[in-house]
Each structure stands twice: as structure tokens, then as C-alpha cells.
Amino acid sequence: MKRIPVIFLRYIVFFIPAIILSVLVWNHYQDDLSAGKVTEYDIKRMFTFDEGKRVVSAVSKNQQLHFAMYDPQSGKRISEWTTASDSFNEMLPSIQGNHLLIALKNKDEQLLIEKLSPSGAKKELVKQNLQIPSFLKTNTYQWNGRLVFTGEMEGAAAVLGELKNGQFHVHNLSELKLPARPVSIDVVMNSFRGQTPFPMFELTLKNDQKAYVSGISNEKHQLGVYVSKSAEPFSLIEDKVVQQLKKTIGSSQNVAVAVESNYPKRPRKVDAEGRLGEVVPTPKPMYQTFIYQLNEEEVLLLGSTAKDEAQGKLTGYIYNHRTNKATSASKLSQSLSYETLQKEDLSFHKNVKSNWLYYSLGNQLTGAFEAKSKQLKEFPLQKVISIENASPAHQTSVDTFIQYVMKGGPLILNWAIWIFIPLLLFVLAIFLPPILRLVRKNKIKDSVTLEANIVSVKETGTYINEQPLVNMQLQFQYDGRNIEKAVKTVVSYTQIPKPGQRIAILYNPKKKKAMLLKEGDFSQPSEPKFIKDAILRNIESYGTVGRGTVLSLTFEADQKRYTIPMIQAAGFEFRTGEKADLVDINGQLKMAAYGHEVRNRSGKDVTLTGTIQRVKQYPVTIHDQKPIMLDVTVSSGDQSITKTVSQFIPDHMQVAPGTQITMQTKQEELDKEISLMQEKQGSAKVTHVTFSGVIGNQPLAIIQIEREGVMYEVKQPIDPITSVLPGDELWVAYHEMTRQAAIVKYASI
Structure with a gap:
């Protein structure tokens, strides 16, 4: 018992x-x-249709687009599917009838159009392999609710694709009655912006003649065609071309409203000859107007109530040029701003016989506006994210746990x-x-305890918890013989064994293997000790490395003094009397944060493991330490970025590419930098640099850069050896909407 x-x-x-x-x-x-939850960086576009009863989101994951359709009121998911889009994830919407149509490019650069019904049913409309040679937005045009595409097909160098009335029609221009086959197609300048009564394309034929075709077809899906008999420029024969094309497509698609070119840019009617006539009769005057063509009868007018938009308010009207009536859309204008009207990803859609107007602003906003009752159903980004993340796939349940376990993995x-x-x-x-x-008896039987002499200690280049893994060569006697064996162990920088020391070991003569008797003889990694509010008392200079200056900083806290080496970036200055937070890691003192803004910043701290790709050393020694500059690749999830960082290491220590080191940062800063690295990249010129403080060994810089006349802001820690100065050229990743950027490469050095 x-x-x-x-x-x-x-x-x-x-x-x-x-x-x-x-x-x-x-x-x-x-x-x-x-x-697995969706963030604002994952969502690429959002669309609304079916009187605001359906919302569709497009989420980019694993180089694919994941679409979901749901009822925004109940949060119920109606359907979901995955589309293998091209790497740019471009998409253009159109609402025709009660269907949402989304145009994309697949991975083979071919046009893909998905037709979605409110029930969640999906149908692909494009059957032919219509090749889009450039960006989708570059080769796509909108006109009165239609989408028009230019591209190529096998055996045809010029093809028009037209999406109208919920159907897709292909116009092979090689099949038109032309004196020679077309070899290229170009849109007549500003043709889709009201420069001509209706959209037109210019064809270059094999025999060098020019021909013109309408960008839209008639009810029988026929295009208007005009063949130029001479080399006259389009401006001289425009009237002839318009009259000829109008015979085929009629005048119902003509531009009816346009904005006057001069201040204060009021909306005016367009007469039959294409000239601007009287001002559109809106209930209240409009200025600095933007026009969005909705269908064959209606346009959306958005503009300012004052001649100077900075002094007015945004207002809007849905104007029917056939009935000459304007319906107020001021409630819709309250959800937008004058700045958003200039964004390329803002789109509006309305069917002639419907009172519902739909709009989409990239991944920031989507909604539906009922013109008769003034009802507005709006779905901002955060609401769509909350619906997405309310999916059962993101909730704790037996099913999701089983799915997690089935993924496997070491854990x-x-x-x-x-x-x-x-x-x-x-x-x-x-x-x-x-x-x-029995096992214990065999161990005691097979192993003997001996004392060994440490012959040499060499670092292997591997680090575990920021402590070096060393290779110790041991020498001892057994059975009258001198024996040498190598043992690897992790040690602290402050307690690295020295040659000549004696150490206790276990030796198995049968297996001829040696091991340390007690790993506890060496200190284990301890928790970092933070020293808060240390005051900088003294600064000494030890020369320059790159653009940076090597300094010895002496801090005082609780009547104790602490000295650490630091590299001061060009343009930044440490000042006596300022406060810093220091950290003691196993006896090695480092800077944690310097400057009021940096020391008080919020956010979750994360520790990352990075792999060194490149090492550059400098012939400077300070307090038995030397500065090195590293290119380090760090990963978070399935994303990775390469950063340039400078550190001080013990003078006797060697660091080689492939070595792993740990780095600390804020999760929000890491997510922001990784997100920006997925955006467009290019060169930019530095115009202004300021600093907020120091994070670890790196100053936190706020850099203003200019690219192609547009200003962006970079806010991130920079390498102090390289530094950044006005006039430098940087290679950056940038977000065109937020005007935020991140440094990819210090191109000036």
C-alpha cells in the first residue's frame, strides 16, 4: 500500500x-x-453594392488576393474565394445592374473579370486570353459606367475589351474593314476626359496610315471607324472623325457636362458642337468642380461652395442632363474631403434606373448613398476589419484548435x-x-571525475541569448597518458574562461568523450537590469568612423557613474544634462533610450533574431571595445527586411557573416517598416533631417525626402556611421497615399 x-x-x-x-x-x-487576423495593411480594396447590403473586401495574403463577400449588418459571410492576381494587385470595379464586376490581371498578365451577384455567386466573364501589356490602370478607361480595356491577343496586336450591361465584349480591331492591319493602338489625348464628345482611339496601320475607332460600341456592339487618307494631325480632322464615328454609335454617349478650364472652374453644359454653354443649374453655385460620369444620363458633380476651395465646403449634386434636374448629394460629400477627390482610387457608380450611388476609396472607405431618401450606408476601414476578424476562423473553438494542431510543427x-x-x-x-x-549505475561506472587544464578558448561565432558559444581545448591525464579534448559551452562576456585555469570534468574512457562536470560553474544569462533616468555628465571624443563620431559618454544615476561607448550621427548631438535609460545585460552596459520622446514612447517591445549578411570593422578601440557596421536580415512571420546597424563588440571578438544576433524594437515600428517595404520603391533626395533621440545605438531620425516633386516623411532609427544629411540620395520604399517612407538603402555612401 x-x-x-x-x-x-x-x-x-x-x-x-x-x-x-x-x-x-x-x-x-x-x-x-x-x-491570421486582418490588418489595415492587408486590405487592398473595399466595394459596396446591392443597395449597401453587400460589402466585398480584397485582402492580400501569401501573394494572393482573398476576396470575401458579407452582409455588413449581421457580419455574416456570404462567400469567399481566392484569386491568383498579378504582383501589383490592381483591381477596378464597376456596378452594372445589380452585379459588382471586378477587373484584375492574373499572374500571366491576362485580363480577368469576376461578376458577383448578391447571393455570392461568382462568374468569370473573360473567355479569350486578352493580354494587358502594361499596368491594368494604364490600359483601362471608364466611360458612362462602362470599362474599356486595350490589349493584345494571339494574332491581333490591337484589341478593345468593353464591359457594359454586365457583359464583356471583345473587339478584334484586325477584323475591321481597314486598308491594313493595325499594329498599335493609342488613346486620343484626354479623350476619356471630355476633350472629345466621346472616347476615341488612334490606330497605326501596317502601311503607316492612321485610323480612328470609337472607344465604345453601339447597341449592336459595333465600333465607329474612320480611316485617315493623309498624314494630317488629329486636331485638323477632329470634326470629320467625330461626324463619321457618330454615324455608328449615335450621340447618346456624348459628353454633356464639362468643367470650364479657367477659374473658378464651374460645371457647364456642352452643346451639340462640343462647346461649353450655360452653367449647370444646381440649387447652389459650385466651384472648383470635379465631374464623375455615372451613366448615359447622369453625372456626379463634387466641388466647393466658394470660389476658393480653402474657404468653402465640399458639396455635391447628381445631375441628369436629359431632364436638366440636379439632386443634392451633400450628405455624401460630408464623408469625403476636397483632397480625396484627387485620388486615383476614388470611384463612383450608379445605374440609370436606380436611386443608389456607390463609391469606393481604395482601402479606406466604401459606401452607398440613396439619392431620394438621402440615406447613407458607409463602411470605413475599421468596420470592415472588425467584420473580417469576427469570422469563426479567427475565434477560439474546437474546430480552429483542431485545424491548428493539424498544421503540425516542432511544438x-x-x-x-x-x-x-x-x-x-x-x-x-x-x-x-x-x-x-541501471542507467545511473552505468554512468557512474563508465565515467570518471578528473581535473583538466584549459589550453585555449576560441569563439565559434554563434550566440545563444546574446552570449558567445566558445570552444575550449582541455588537457588532462588519464591512466598515465596526456589527453586533449574539445568542449563547447556558452559563457558570459564577464566570465570567459582563461587559458591556464583548472576545471572539473567527466571523462568516459570507453567512448573517449569529455564533458563539463557542472555547467553551473559558469554564470547563466540573467534578466536585463535597467538603469532609469541616468544623467549625462561628461562627453569625450575618440575620433570619427564614417560620418559618425566615436564618443565616451559618462552617466550618473543614484550617485553611481556609468561609462558607455557610443557613435554620434552627423547632425545629432549628445548634450550634458540630458537623461537616458541604460541597460545592464550580463555585465555589459548599453544605451536603451535617449531623449524624452524616445524614452516615453509606447508600444509592445519585441526581440528579433537577425542574421548578419555583411560586416565592416573600424580601427578604433574605446574601453576595450570596437565599433562595427552590420547589414542584418531580420524576419517577422513570412516577411523579412535587411537593416544597417552599428554596434560595439569586445576588441578580441570576431563577427562573421552568417552569425545570428538579437535586436529589440517596437512591434508597431516593425509592422510599419515591413508594410512599407511591400510598397513601391525608388530613389529620393533628402531635404531636411531632425532627430527625436536615440534607440539603442541608433538615433531616431525624422527625414523629409522629395521624390518626383512629392514630399514624403521617413521616421525610423538610422545607422550613425552612415548618417543621413540634406542632399543625400536614398533608395526608399514609399506609400503614395500616406506619404510615409522607409529607407531601403543608404545610396549616398
């Missing part, structure tokens, strides 16, 4: 790994659910093993004590 509790106590110890691993598995499962494998082990021990419990005693 007394034996059972003893066996049970020994057995229950084996549940400890299972319990620990279960906690780790559960935490990792929760992290996996969170990692799940270890957890399964340690769950299985205690169950197996129920059977083996009676045999385990004698087995363990």
Missing part, C-alpha cells in the same frame, strides 16, 4: 513537461489566431510526445525505477 504513492509521485513529475508544453501550445494557438510534435509519455508510463511505471537505477 505504501508503494503506490511513491510510484505516483515519481510518475507525476513527467506531467510537468506536458503541462508546460500545453500552456505553450495554447499560447501559440492564440498567437496563430491573432496572426505540436513535442506536445504530442509529452502527452503520450505519461500515458505510456502507466504501463512502464513498475519497470521505470530499476531502469533508471
Whole structure:
């Protein structure tokens, strides 16, 4: 009876790994659910249709577009699907009838149009392989609710694709009655912006003649055609071309309203000859107007109530040029701003016989406006994100946990093993004590305790918890013979063993292997010790490295003095009397944060593991340490970025490419930088540089840059050796909407 509790106590110890691993598995499962949730950087576009009862979101994940359609009121997901879009994830919407049509490019650069119904049904409209040679937006045009595409097909160098009335029609221009086959197609300048009564394209024929075709077709899907008999420019024969094309397509698609070119840019009617006539009769005057063609009868007018838009308010009207009536859309204008009217990804859609107007502003906003009742259904980005993340796939449940376990991985494998082990021990419990005693007896029998002399200590280049893994060469005597063996172990910088020291080891003469008797003889990594509010008392200069200056900084806190080496970036200056936060990691003192803004910044701290790609050393030594500049690749999830950082390392230490090091940052800053790295990249010129403080060894810079006349802001830690000065050329990743950027490469150095 007394034996059972003893066996049970020994057995229950084996549940400890299972319990620990279960906690780790559960935490990792929760992290996996969170990692799968959608963020504002994932959503590419949002669309609304079916009187605001349906919202469609397009999320970019794993180089694919994941679409979801749902009821925004209930949050219920109606349908979801994945589209293998091209790398730019361009998409253009059109609402025709009660269907949402989305145009994309697939991975083979071919046009793809998906037709969505409110029930969640999806249909692909394009059957021919219409090749889009450039960007989708470059080769796509909008006119009165239609989408027009230019591209190529096998055997045809010029093809028009037309999406109208919910159907897609292909016009092979090689099949038109032309004196020679067309070899290229170009849009007549500003033709889709009201420069001509209706859109037109210019064809270059094989025999060098010019021909003109209408950008839209008539009810029989026929294009208007005009063949130029001479080399006259379009401006001289425009009237002839218009009259000829109008015979085929009629005048119902003519531009009816245009904006006067001069201040204050009021909307005016366009007469039959294409001249501007009287001002559109809106209830209240409009200025600085933007016109959005909705359909064959209506246009949306958005503009300012004052001649100077900075002094007025945004207002809007839906104007029907056939009935000469204007319906107020001022409630819609309250959701927009004058600045947003200039964005390329702002679009409006309305069917002639419907009172509903739909709009989409990239991934920021989508909605539906009912012109008769003035009802507005609006869905900003955060609302769409909350609906997306309310999906059962992101919630804690038996199903999602089973799906997580089925993914496998080292953690799940270890957890399964340690769950299985205690169950197996129920059977083996009676045999385990004698087995363990036998193993222990064999170890005592086969190994002997000896004292060894340390001959040499060399670093391997590998780091575990920021501590070096060293290779110790040991020399000892056994059975009258001198024996040398190598042992690897992790040590602290402050307690690196020295040649000549004596150390206790275990030696197995049968296996001829040696091991340290007690790893506890060496200090284990301890928790970092932070020294808050240290005051900078003294600054000493030790020369320059690159653009930076090597300094020795002496801080005082609680009547104690601390000295650390630091590199001061060009344009930045440490000042005595300023406060900093220092950190002591296993006896090695480092800067944690300097400057009021940096020391008080919020956010979640994360520790990343990086792999060194390039190392540059400098012939400067300060406090037995030397500065080095590293190119380090760090990863977060399936994304990785390369950063240039400078550090001080012990003078005797060597660092080689391939070595792993740890870095600390804020999760929000990492997410922002990774997100920007997915955007467009190019060169930019630095116009202004200021600093907010220092994070670790790197100053936090606020850099104003100019690219193609547009100003962007970079806010990130920079390498102090390289530094950034006005006039430098940088290679940056930039977001055109937010005007935020991140440094990819210091191009000036």
C-alpha cells in the first residue's frame, strides 16, 4: 500500500513537461489566431453594392488576393474565394445592374473579370486570353459606367475589351474593314476626359496610315471607324472623325457636362458642337468642380461652395442632363474631403434606373448613398476589419484548435510526445525505477571525475541569448597518458574562461568523450537590469568612423557613474544634462533610450533574431571595445527586411557573416517598416533631417525626402556611421497615399 504513492509521485513529475508544453501550445494557438487576423495593411480594396447590403473586401495574403463577400449588418459571410492576381494587385470595379464586376490581371498578365451577384455567386466573364501589356490602370478607361480595356491577343496586336450591361465584349480591331492591319493602338489625348464628345482611339496601320475607332460600341456592339487618307494631325480632322464615328454609335454617349478650364472652374453644359454653354443649374453655385460620369444620363458633380476651395465646403449634386434636374448629394460629400477627390482610387457608380450611388476609396472607405431618401450606408476601414476578424476562423473553438494542431510543427510534435509519455508510463511505471537505477549505475561506472587544464578558448561565432558559444581545448591525464579534448559551452562576456585555469570534468574512457562536470560553474544569462533616468555628465571624443563620431559618454544615476561607448550621427548631438535609460545585460552596459520622446514612447517591445549578411570593422578601440557596421536580415512571420546597424563588440571578438544576433524594437515600428517595404520603391533626395533621440545605438531620425516633386516623411532609427544629411540620395520604399517612407538603402555612401 505504501508503494503506490511513491510510484505516483515519481510518475507525476513527467506531467510537468506536458503541462508546460500545453500552456505553450495554447499560447501559440492564440498567437496563430491573432496572426491570421486582418490588418489595415492587408486590405487592398473595399466595394459596396446591392443597395449597401453587400460589402466585398480584397485582402492580400501569401501573394494572393482573398476576396470575401458579407452582409455588413449581421457580419455574416456570404462567400469567399481566392484569386491568383498579378504582383501589383490592381483591381477596378464597376456596378452594372445589380452585379459588382471586378477587373484584375492574373499572374500571366491576362485580363480577368469576376461578376458577383448578391447571393455570392461568382462568374468569370473573360473567355479569350486578352493580354494587358502594361499596368491594368494604364490600359483601362471608364466611360458612362462602362470599362474599356486595350490589349493584345494571339494574332491581333490591337484589341478593345468593353464591359457594359454586365457583359464583356471583345473587339478584334484586325477584323475591321481597314486598308491594313493595325499594329498599335493609342488613346486620343484626354479623350476619356471630355476633350472629345466621346472616347476615341488612334490606330497605326501596317502601311503607316492612321485610323480612328470609337472607344465604345453601339447597341449592336459595333465600333465607329474612320480611316485617315493623309498624314494630317488629329486636331485638323477632329470634326470629320467625330461626324463619321457618330454615324455608328449615335450621340447618346456624348459628353454633356464639362468643367470650364479657367477659374473658378464651374460645371457647364456642352452643346451639340462640343462647346461649353450655360452653367449647370444646381440649387447652389459650385466651384472648383470635379465631374464623375455615372451613366448615359447622369453625372456626379463634387466641388466647393466658394470660389476658393480653402474657404468653402465640399458639396455635391447628381445631375441628369436629359431632364436638366440636379439632386443634392451633400450628405455624401460630408464623408469625403476636397483632397480625396484627387485620388486615383476614388470611384463612383450608379445605374440609370436606380436611386443608389456607390463609391469606393481604395482601402479606406466604401459606401452607398440613396439619392431620394438621402440615406447613407458607409463602411470605413475599421468596420470592415472588425467584420473580417469576427469570422469563426479567427475565434477560439474546437474546430480552429483542431485545424491548428493539424498544421503540425516542432511544438505540436513535442506536445504530442509529452502527452503520450505519461500515458505510456502507466504501463512502464513498475519497470521505470530499476531502469533508471541501471542507467545511473552505468554512468557512474563508465565515467570518471578528473581535473583538466584549459589550453585555449576560441569563439565559434554563434550566440545563444546574446552570449558567445566558445570552444575550449582541455588537457588532462588519464591512466598515465596526456589527453586533449574539445568542449563547447556558452559563457558570459564577464566570465570567459582563461587559458591556464583548472576545471572539473567527466571523462568516459570507453567512448573517449569529455564533458563539463557542472555547467553551473559558469554564470547563466540573467534578466536585463535597467538603469532609469541616468544623467549625462561628461562627453569625450575618440575620433570619427564614417560620418559618425566615436564618443565616451559618462552617466550618473543614484550617485553611481556609468561609462558607455557610443557613435554620434552627423547632425545629432549628445548634450550634458540630458537623461537616458541604460541597460545592464550580463555585465555589459548599453544605451536603451535617449531623449524624452524616445524614452516615453509606447508600444509592445519585441526581440528579433537577425542574421548578419555583411560586416565592416573600424580601427578604433574605446574601453576595450570596437565599433562595427552590420547589414542584418531580420524576419517577422513570412516577411523579412535587411537593416544597417552599428554596434560595439569586445576588441578580441570576431563577427562573421552568417552569425545570428538579437535586436529589440517596437512591434508597431516593425509592422510599419515591413508594410512599407511591400510598397513601391525608388530613389529620393533628402531635404531636411531632425532627430527625436536615440534607440539603442541608433538615433531616431525624422527625414523629409522629395521624390518626383512629392514630399514624403521617413521616421525610423538610422545607422550613425552612415548618417543621413540634406542632399543625400536614398533608395526608399514609399506609400503614395500616406506619404510615409522607409529607407531601403543608404545610396549616398
